[in-house]
Amino acid sequence: MWLGAAHLTGDSIGFSGPTESPIPILAVGYVGYQHVESLEKRVMETKEEARPEAVLVIESGAFVGAGIKAWGSTGLYAATIVAAAQLTQVQRVNTNLFTYVT
Numbered sequence: 001m002w003l004g005a006a007h008l009t010g011d012s013i014g015f016s017g018p019t020e021s022p023i024p025i026l027a028v029g030y031v032g033y034q035h036v037e038s039l040e041k042r043v044m045e046t047k048e049e050a051r052p053e054a055v056l057v058i059e060s061g062a063f064v065g066a067g068i069k070a071w072g073s074t075g076l077y078a079a080t081i082v083a084a085a086q087l088t089q090v091q092r093v094n095t096n097l098f099t100y101v102t
Contacts, residue, residue, distance in 0.1 A: 023100070024086040025052040026065070026079070032057040036071050040064045054082045 033039035039062045043055050054065020056079040063075035066085070070078040 024089065025054075026083050026086060027052040027055045028079075029055075029057050031059045033062050034060045036062050036064060036069045036075070040069060053086065054079065 033042065034057075039055060039057060043051060043064050046052075052065070054063070054068075056063045056065075056075065058076070061070070061072040061075035063070045063078045063082075065079075066082045068078045068082065
């Protein structure tokens with residue numbers, strides 16, 4: 001559970017209260033799906049509560065996530081953009097990480 005977060009919007013800073021959203025996950029595999037369509041189908045077949053926010057196959061560059069579908073060098077680039085955005089989100093939250101430790 002996130003205790004709160006800061007959001008930059010234009011030239012102002014906003015704050016939000018607690019949410020139950022999970023820590024974002026970017027799944028990466030070296031080999032796997034060669035085509036974006038088959039990767040997207042596999043991602044959508046995964047139960048929503050277990051589905052990562054984005055998936056990248058390094059060998060083919062197939063990438064699906066955050067409303068983006070790309071392959072090759074564009075897929076690799078898209079993965080870095082989404083990962084950077086996810087890291088920025090996580091850096092701006094106030095959370096109790098002990099709730100994730102069993």
